[in-house]
Amino acid sequence: MSVNLNETIWHPRRERKMSEVRNQAILDVIKNCIVKKNNDIPFYVADFSDVLYKCRYWKTKLPGVEPFYAVKCNSDPMLLSLLVSLGIQFDCASKGEIDAVLAAGAESSDIIYAHPFKSNTFLRYAASVNVDLMTFDCEQELHKIKRIFPQARLVIRISIPNVPAAFPLSNKFGCTVKEAQKLLVTAQNLDLNVVGVSFHVGSLCEQAFAYAKAIKMAREVFDMAEDIGYHFTLLDLGGGFPGSTGSLDIFDKMCYYITSALDEHFPQGCGVRVIAEPGCYIACSAYTLCCKVIGKKTADMNPEDEESYKQQVFYYLNDGAYGSFGYGFEKYGFRIKPLLNKSQQASRPILRSKLWGATCCSSDCIVEDCLLPEMEVGEYIIFDNMGAYTRSLVTGFNGFPMPMTHYVFPPQSEYKNDILPPLEDFCKELGSNKMKAFVKIQDYIMHDDSNDDLFRKG
Secondary structure, X not given: OXXXXXXXXXXXXXXXXXXXXXXXXXXXXXXXXXXXXXXXOOEEEEEHXXXXXHHHHHHHHOOOOEEEEEHHHOOOHHHHHHHHHOOOEEEEOOHHHHHHHHHOOOOHHHXXXXXXXXXXXXXXXXXXXXXXXXXEOXXXXXXXXXXXXXXXXXXXXXXXXXXXXXXXXXXXXXXXXHHXXXXXXXXXXXXXXXXXXXXXXXXXXXXXXXXXXXXXHHHHHHHHHHHHOOOOOEEEOOOOOOOOOOOHHHHHHHHHHHHHHHHHHOOOOOOOEEEEOOOHHXXXXXXEEEEEEEEEEEEEEOOOOOOOOEEEEEEEEOOOOOOOOOOOHHHHOOEEEEOOOXXXXXXXXXXXXXXXXXXXXXXXXXXXXXXEEOOOOOOEEEEEOOOOOOHHXXXXXXXXXXXXXEEEOOOOOOXXXXXXXXXXXXXXXXXXXXXXXXXXXOOOEEEEOOOOOOOEEO
């Protein structure tokens, strides 16, 4: 049954009421997969209703900022297809990412090639598929673009110094405002089309005010470009937005500073298109990882020192640092949840524990020290907030496979007090005309990417 969007007022609080439904749906799928698969391969459960929630919330808080999903964060083909259907556009950094997005159904015009340094081959490929919007931050890149793709629309990337972030980027990419003037003169002399300014305050930015600072700096470059003879029409706010469960308060603060700064420096109607590159924000909380305990032993810590003698239980899981738990995963807000029922949790002792990965590498450690109910071999541990920079960093080292992925869209229609527009209507609300058959989801679906069947009813 279709819901008239004009008669349905969506509010984040209403959506939050669905969290228990989603959590139960994810748990049901996890238990169902354990029973049906009965193997030692880890797996994700991707909650697409969470992706919808994030897209809706973005539109509510930043209605004037177009999201270009950062594909590097999680390039799951099903996720990309969903985002295409929702009218989301894409930030790509390589030929492979461009290919993935185009294969998902996006148009070339939906892509910004947001890597300041592009290989000659990748640049030629971008030209061949007409991905013409791209960033730069130095003179050498300008000469390369002039030689290979002179028709490109260019966006100058400026660095935003002294911003605390989990992964600072200003030391690797971006030019100073002072350097920008020289680069714009060079671009003009080369007869290149520079159309705007981009920046990135750092992944998982820890200072919401940094966006206001960066927007003000971008305004300076806009004015500088006007004096040189350019008329910029694009502002790219980059990424840095958190996406873990419970991080919306931080995101709200960022939105406040972004909105205030845009109102001051780029008011509505000024002719400037504003975009941003959320990755973690969209994908992080949507993916839950389920790992199996494949080994266990009790280790003596400092056995020769009786005063500091301690025991720690080592658990060996079927995923690890060369799989889903790559560099920096701990900064994205993961939470450990042993898959035990209430009576099991109540009856088992809480022990100091260490979680090891599956490979033979001695540095393959997931969690150095934590407190867990005693687990047994063959039981499972769930990690949530695992959608950002996990799947995309899996190496296959030691022959361990990529985790499987199952997709769910928890039911809504059974809960009459919390009726939300169905997915099809939400896509129309976003203005997308790219509905894919696979996202015409009714109440509850599950897909296993190791199976040829597109969907199986849960």
